[in-house]
Amino acid sequence: MAECSPLCLATAAADDAEGLLADPTVLAVIRYGEAASFTTPSTPVAFDARDIRIPLHPLTASTALEVWRGTEPVKQYQHGAVILATTSCLSIGQIHLDETAFSDLEAASEYAYQQILQALAAGPHPYLLRLWNYFPAINGRAGELERYQAFCIGRGRAIDGAAHWPTPAATAIGSHAAGLLIYFLAAAQPGRRIENPRQVAADRYPARYGPRQPSFARATAKSWPSSTHLYISGTASIVGHETRHDDVITQLKEALRNFTALVDRAQAEQQTPLPPLTLLKAYVRYPEQMETVHDYLAQHLQPALPFWVLCGDICRTDLLVEIEGLYAEPFGALA
Numbered sequence: 001m002a003e004c005s006p007l008c009l010a011t012a013a014a015d016d017a018e019g020l021l022a023d024p025t026v027l028a029v030i031r032y033g034e035a036a037s038f039t040t041p042s043t044p045v046a047f048d049a050r051d052i053r054i055p056l057h058p059l060t061a062s063t064a065l066e067v068w069r070g071t072e073p074v075k076q077y078q079h080g081a082v083i084l085a086t087t088s089c090l091s092i093g094q095i096h097l098d099e100t101a102f103s104d105l106e107a108a109s110e111y112a113y114q115q116i117l118q119a120l121a122a123g124p125h126p127y128l129l130r131l132w133n134y135f136p137a138i139n140g141r142a143g144e145l146e147r148y149q150a151f152c153i154g155r156g157r158a159i160d161g162a163a164h165w166p167t168p169a170a171t172a173i174g175s176h177a178a179g180l181l182i183y184f185l186a187a188a189q190p191g192r193r194i195e196n197p198r199q200v201a202a203d204r205y206p207a208r209y210g211p212r213q214p215s216f217a218r219a220t221a222k223s224w225p226s227s228t229h230l231y232i233s234g235t236a237s238i239v240g241h242e243t244r245h246d247d248v249i250t251q252l253k254e255a256l257r258n259f260t261a262l263v264d265r266a267q268a269e270q271q272t273p274l275p276p277l278t279l280l281k282a283y284v285r286y287p288e289q290m291e292t293v294h295d296y297l298a299q300h301l302q303p304a305l306p307f308w309v310l311c312g313d314i315c316r317t318d319l320l321v322e323i324e325g326l327y328a329e330p331f332g333a334l335a
């Protein structure tokens, strides 16, 4: 077989989802603005593991599909409450929990990460490269804590016993729908953790941000036979460990400086050039600021670069915007 090009990204019109899922080489179809049903270990999950529905509203509904495609047919299976799709190169998967079935968010988060780690340990791709976490009221209260802090405790507790791999890149965003949704990308060999020279590593944040530091790397670099990918975590207007600025465009500019510094660091640490940036996402707290963020990005990003602007809450109340990006195989036309 030719060298595997394990993950290439494309965009598609929102109404193409069903057709794309009929293609067995499609690894994931990520759509925005809809919530899916929950996954549980006791009842087999009726839907396709590759059908990932993020309950965040996009600015333009017409550009709402993100497509990941590999080069060989996927195999799908369920392990506990996790549903997965696997090729010889990688696994993607998701878990979507009904929070009301747990005593609190901390317990739900711990369970979710235990389930993910157990599913991956039992399969061919134990190393997490990148995770996305979405749950409602991220800035809401959980007793003495903020819900994001409770999530960090549960996640941290689950990975403490298991983390023999480099901490993966991640996003954690507040949605406007019930349920804890986590989806992920994992491989047979670990990626490389990349940190940002402008930021304190999140797992070394001072205790004032919460009793348990967030467990994520600023980015993961992953060498595949075809090229090296870079998966960039949610990146905000944080310098050192402190939030900077109080208006959305100044925060966006700072986040873009962080993004650039991180990519420069990743590029400096490796011999081969990275592929071009293939997709950028911006999460915006206030719906009325989405257009402004969109216009700024449209003027300042490379003209051909696809980007989504999504409405979601950022994990600190003083943050208005966060960006993330994927450097993967260049977008190709989907058959």
Ligand code: 3EB
Pocket: 133, 170, 171, 172, 202, 214, 215, 216, 233, 234, 235, 236, 238, 315
């Ligand atoms: C930050 O830099 C902003 O908890 O998984 C960004 C990416 C953020 C991932 C996570 C949190 C997470 O601290 C918040």
